[in-house]
Amino acid sequence: MYLRRINHRQANGKRRGYWVLLESYRTERGPRQRIVSYIGESDEAGRLGIKQAAEGGSNYQEELFNEEEEPEWVEVDIRKVRTERSLRFGDIFLAETLIKRLQLDKLFEELLGREEESSGRKAEIPYNILSELLVISRFCEPSSELYIAEEFIKQSAVCEVLGIDKEKIYDNRLYRGLDKLIEQKEKLQQRLKERLGELFEIKYDILLYDVTSTYFEGEGEENPKAQRGYSRDSRGDCKQVCIGLVVTKEGIPIGYEVFEGNRHDSKTVEEIIEKMERAYGKTDRVWIMDRGMISKTNMEILKAEGRRYIIGTPKNQLKKFEQELLKEDWQKVYEGLEVKICKEEGEVFILCRSIMRKEKDKGITERFIERIEEGLERYQKQCKAGRIKNKSILDRRIGRLLQRNQRASGLFEIKTETTEEQSGNKPACQVGRLEVNWKIKKDKKEFSDITQGCYMLRSNIIDWTGEELWRAYIQLTDAEEAFKIQKNDLQLRPVFHHKEHRVEAHILVCFLAYVLWKTLSQMCKRAGLGNEPRKVVQEMRRIILSDVILPTRNGNQIKLRCVTQPDKHLSALMERLKIMVPQRWSNN
Numbered sequence: 001m002y003l004r005r006i007n008h009r010q011a012n013g014k015r016r017g018y019w020v021l022l023e024s025y026r027t028e029r030g031p032r033q034r035i036v037s038y039i040g041e042s043d044e045a046g047r048l049g050i051k052q053a054a055e056g057g058s059n060y061q062e063e064l065f066n067e068e069e070e071p072e073w074v075e076v077d078i079r080k081v082r083t084e085r086s087l088r089f090g091d092i093f094l095a096e097t098l099i100k101r102l103q104l105d106k107l108f109e110e111l112l113g114r115e116e117e118s119s120g121r122k123a124e125i126p127y128n129i130l131s132e133l134l135v136i137s138r139f140c141e142p143s144s145e146l147y148i149a150e151e152f153i154k155q156s157a158v159c160e161v162l163g164i165d166k167e168k169i170y171d172n173r174l175y176r177g178l179d180k181l182i183e184q185k186e187k188l189q190q191r192l193k194e195r196l197g198e199l200f201e202i203k204y205d206i207l208l209y210d211v212t213s214t215y216f217e218g219e220g221e222e223n224p225k226a227q228r229g230y231s232r233d234s235r236g237d238c239k240q241v242c243i244g245l246v247v248t249k250e251g252i253p254i255g256y257e258v259f260e261g262n263r264h265d266s267k268t269v270e271e272i273i274e275k276m277e278r279a280y281g282k283t284d285r286v287w288i289m290d291r292g293m294i295s296k297t298n299m300e301i302l303k304a305e306g307r308r309y310i311i312g313t314p315k316n317q318l319k320k321f322e323q324e325l326l327k328e329d330w331q332k333v334y335e336g337l338e339v340k341i342c343k344e345e346g347e348v349f350i351l352c353r354s355i356m357r358k359e360k361d362k363g364i365t366e367r368f369i370e371r372i373e374e375g376l377e378r379y380q381k382q383c384k385a386g387r388i389k390n391k392s393i394l395d396r397r398i399g400r401l402l403q404r405n406q407r408a409s410g411l412f413e414i415k416t417e418t419t420e421e422q423s424g425n426k427p428a429c430q431v432g433r434l435e436v437n438w439k440i441k442k443d444k445k446e447f448s449d450i451t452q453g454c455y456m457l458r459s460n461i462i463d464w465t466g467e468e469l470w471r472a473y474i475q476l477t478d479a480e481e482a483f484k485i486q487k488n489d490l491q492l493r494p495v496f497h498h499k500e501h502r503v504e505a506h507i508l509v510c511f512l513a514y515v516l517w518k519t520l521s522q523m524c525k526r527a528g529l530g531n532e533p534r535k536v537v538q539e540m541r542r543i544i545l546s547d548v549i550l551p552t553r554n555g556n557q558i559k560l561r562c563v564t565q566p567d568k569h570l571s572a573l574m575e576r577l578k579i580m581v582p583q584r585w586s587n588n
Helices: 042-056 059-064 090-101 104-111 127-140 145-155 158-162 171-182 185-200 265-280 296-306 315-326 355-384 391-404 442-451 466-474 477-488 500-526 534-540 568-577
Strands: 002-009 015-027 030-040 082-088 206-215 240-248 253-260 286-289 308-313 331-334 337-344 347-354 412-420 432-440 454-459 544-551 557-563
Touching: 002 534, 082 090, 090 104, 090 127, 090 158, 090 500, 090 534, 104 127, 104 185, 127 145, 127 158, 127 171, 127 500, 145 158, 145 171, 171 500, 185 253, 185 265, 185 500, 206 265, 206 477, 240 265, 240 477, 253 265, 253 500, 265 296, 286 466, 296 308, 308 466, 315 337, 315 347, 315 442, 315 454, 331 466, 337 466, 347 355, 347 466, 355 391, 355 432, 391 412, 391 432, 432 442, 454 466, 477 500, 500 534, 534 568
Parallel strands: 206 286, 286 308
Antiparallel strands: 002 015, 015 030, 082 544, 206 240, 240 253, 308 454, 331 337, 337 347, 347 454, 412 432, 544 557
């Protein structure tokens, strides 16, 4: 669900706007959107905000009902009033608010505090404040440490919000902050997990695990984990590292690990399970993973010590359930999706059939079949024209054709033969011509048609319905969405660091920024604004901090640090989120 602002014109020619909460849902004809609720304008939101504040007993309530201070009057020359030094403020303030709600600032202070510099002097800027600066920068404008030091702190109010001198920020100081931060990785993950559980009443009964990769710019020679492997970013030309992330069913991240870039997904499972169970215990957890995690060893690990699991299964294993696929006793989950449970030796196999996916699979398969046939016909013509005379060359070309179209390669039976033909006075045995013959295997094609749109899950939870098991597994998309947000919105990729501990620190900062993102997402969800925070962040960016200069009658100048006040549309959102932007800003 996500927010959208809608404007409409009234009879008097004025434009009014309001917020609506939209929901995406699946249909047989593809994804559609529908209005869940109308958020309304500021009057309604203001009433709701007062009601929530009165019920909550939070600091927000105190701020809302603070009595106004006595006014201060002064004579000002209005012709010389001006503004200076306008800085982006709204998203910075939002990030700092999220940090305080998570108590991440207190955690940084406890774990880092004031550290001694290598010279023996106390750090001019405490490492806990540097850590906040790094996380806020990654949340608001993902960039390099050099860009933060030279551009971001000049364009934004981050130093004002944190109460530090921007002249004392430079890239090497930020690098030292990264070095100190990564030392506290395990404690940070543990304590954040506890705080998120308190804030949002999260039950850590279902853990979703997935792996992605992020690539390097450069050779990464100083990082032994930087290796070439299967790239999810289509950058096989670059070295990479793999990242295994564990999230809850709400998409809240609770831990991650960095692996070598050439390590297969299935080789990460044992390590991540041991780490999570060592940190959070083994009791009553359901592990959900995709089919890339399956191996004989991993299945033994998951079955050991009473662990429960739901795992995707390779499509080729559908063969032994071919007869079940043909039966009609399917359970409808929603329009266009059906499931069926097949029990076998203490496990259940959940067959899933999607109409939308069937049409997609059918189109893909037919396209690959067409490409293979076009290629074979082309080679056949070349053989007849005598342009291909070497059988080994022909076989290699056909092999490359099948490799490029693997989705349908198993459906073909192909033979290359040398035929003999009479030519003039030469005997037939002296003249040969290559020939390509092929046909589509009927049984394989029939099975392909039956299984289009079908996939299978595997679990040892025998007391859940097929729908419950499917709905639990489909939450794995939250882990995939986490990777998408980190790579796109928080710019996890590419990695420009070369040293191993700096790469680890970069990933940790992205992880912490993603925790802020999900915290805002949960706040939006609780406030009835959906679970997509991008619009809120985008709207908050419009709030700026400016110096207002007021020349007075007596020749003095008054400088006021004023914050742009949100319009009624943004006020409606902020009221629901219980965020109050101050009118004036002071570091005192």
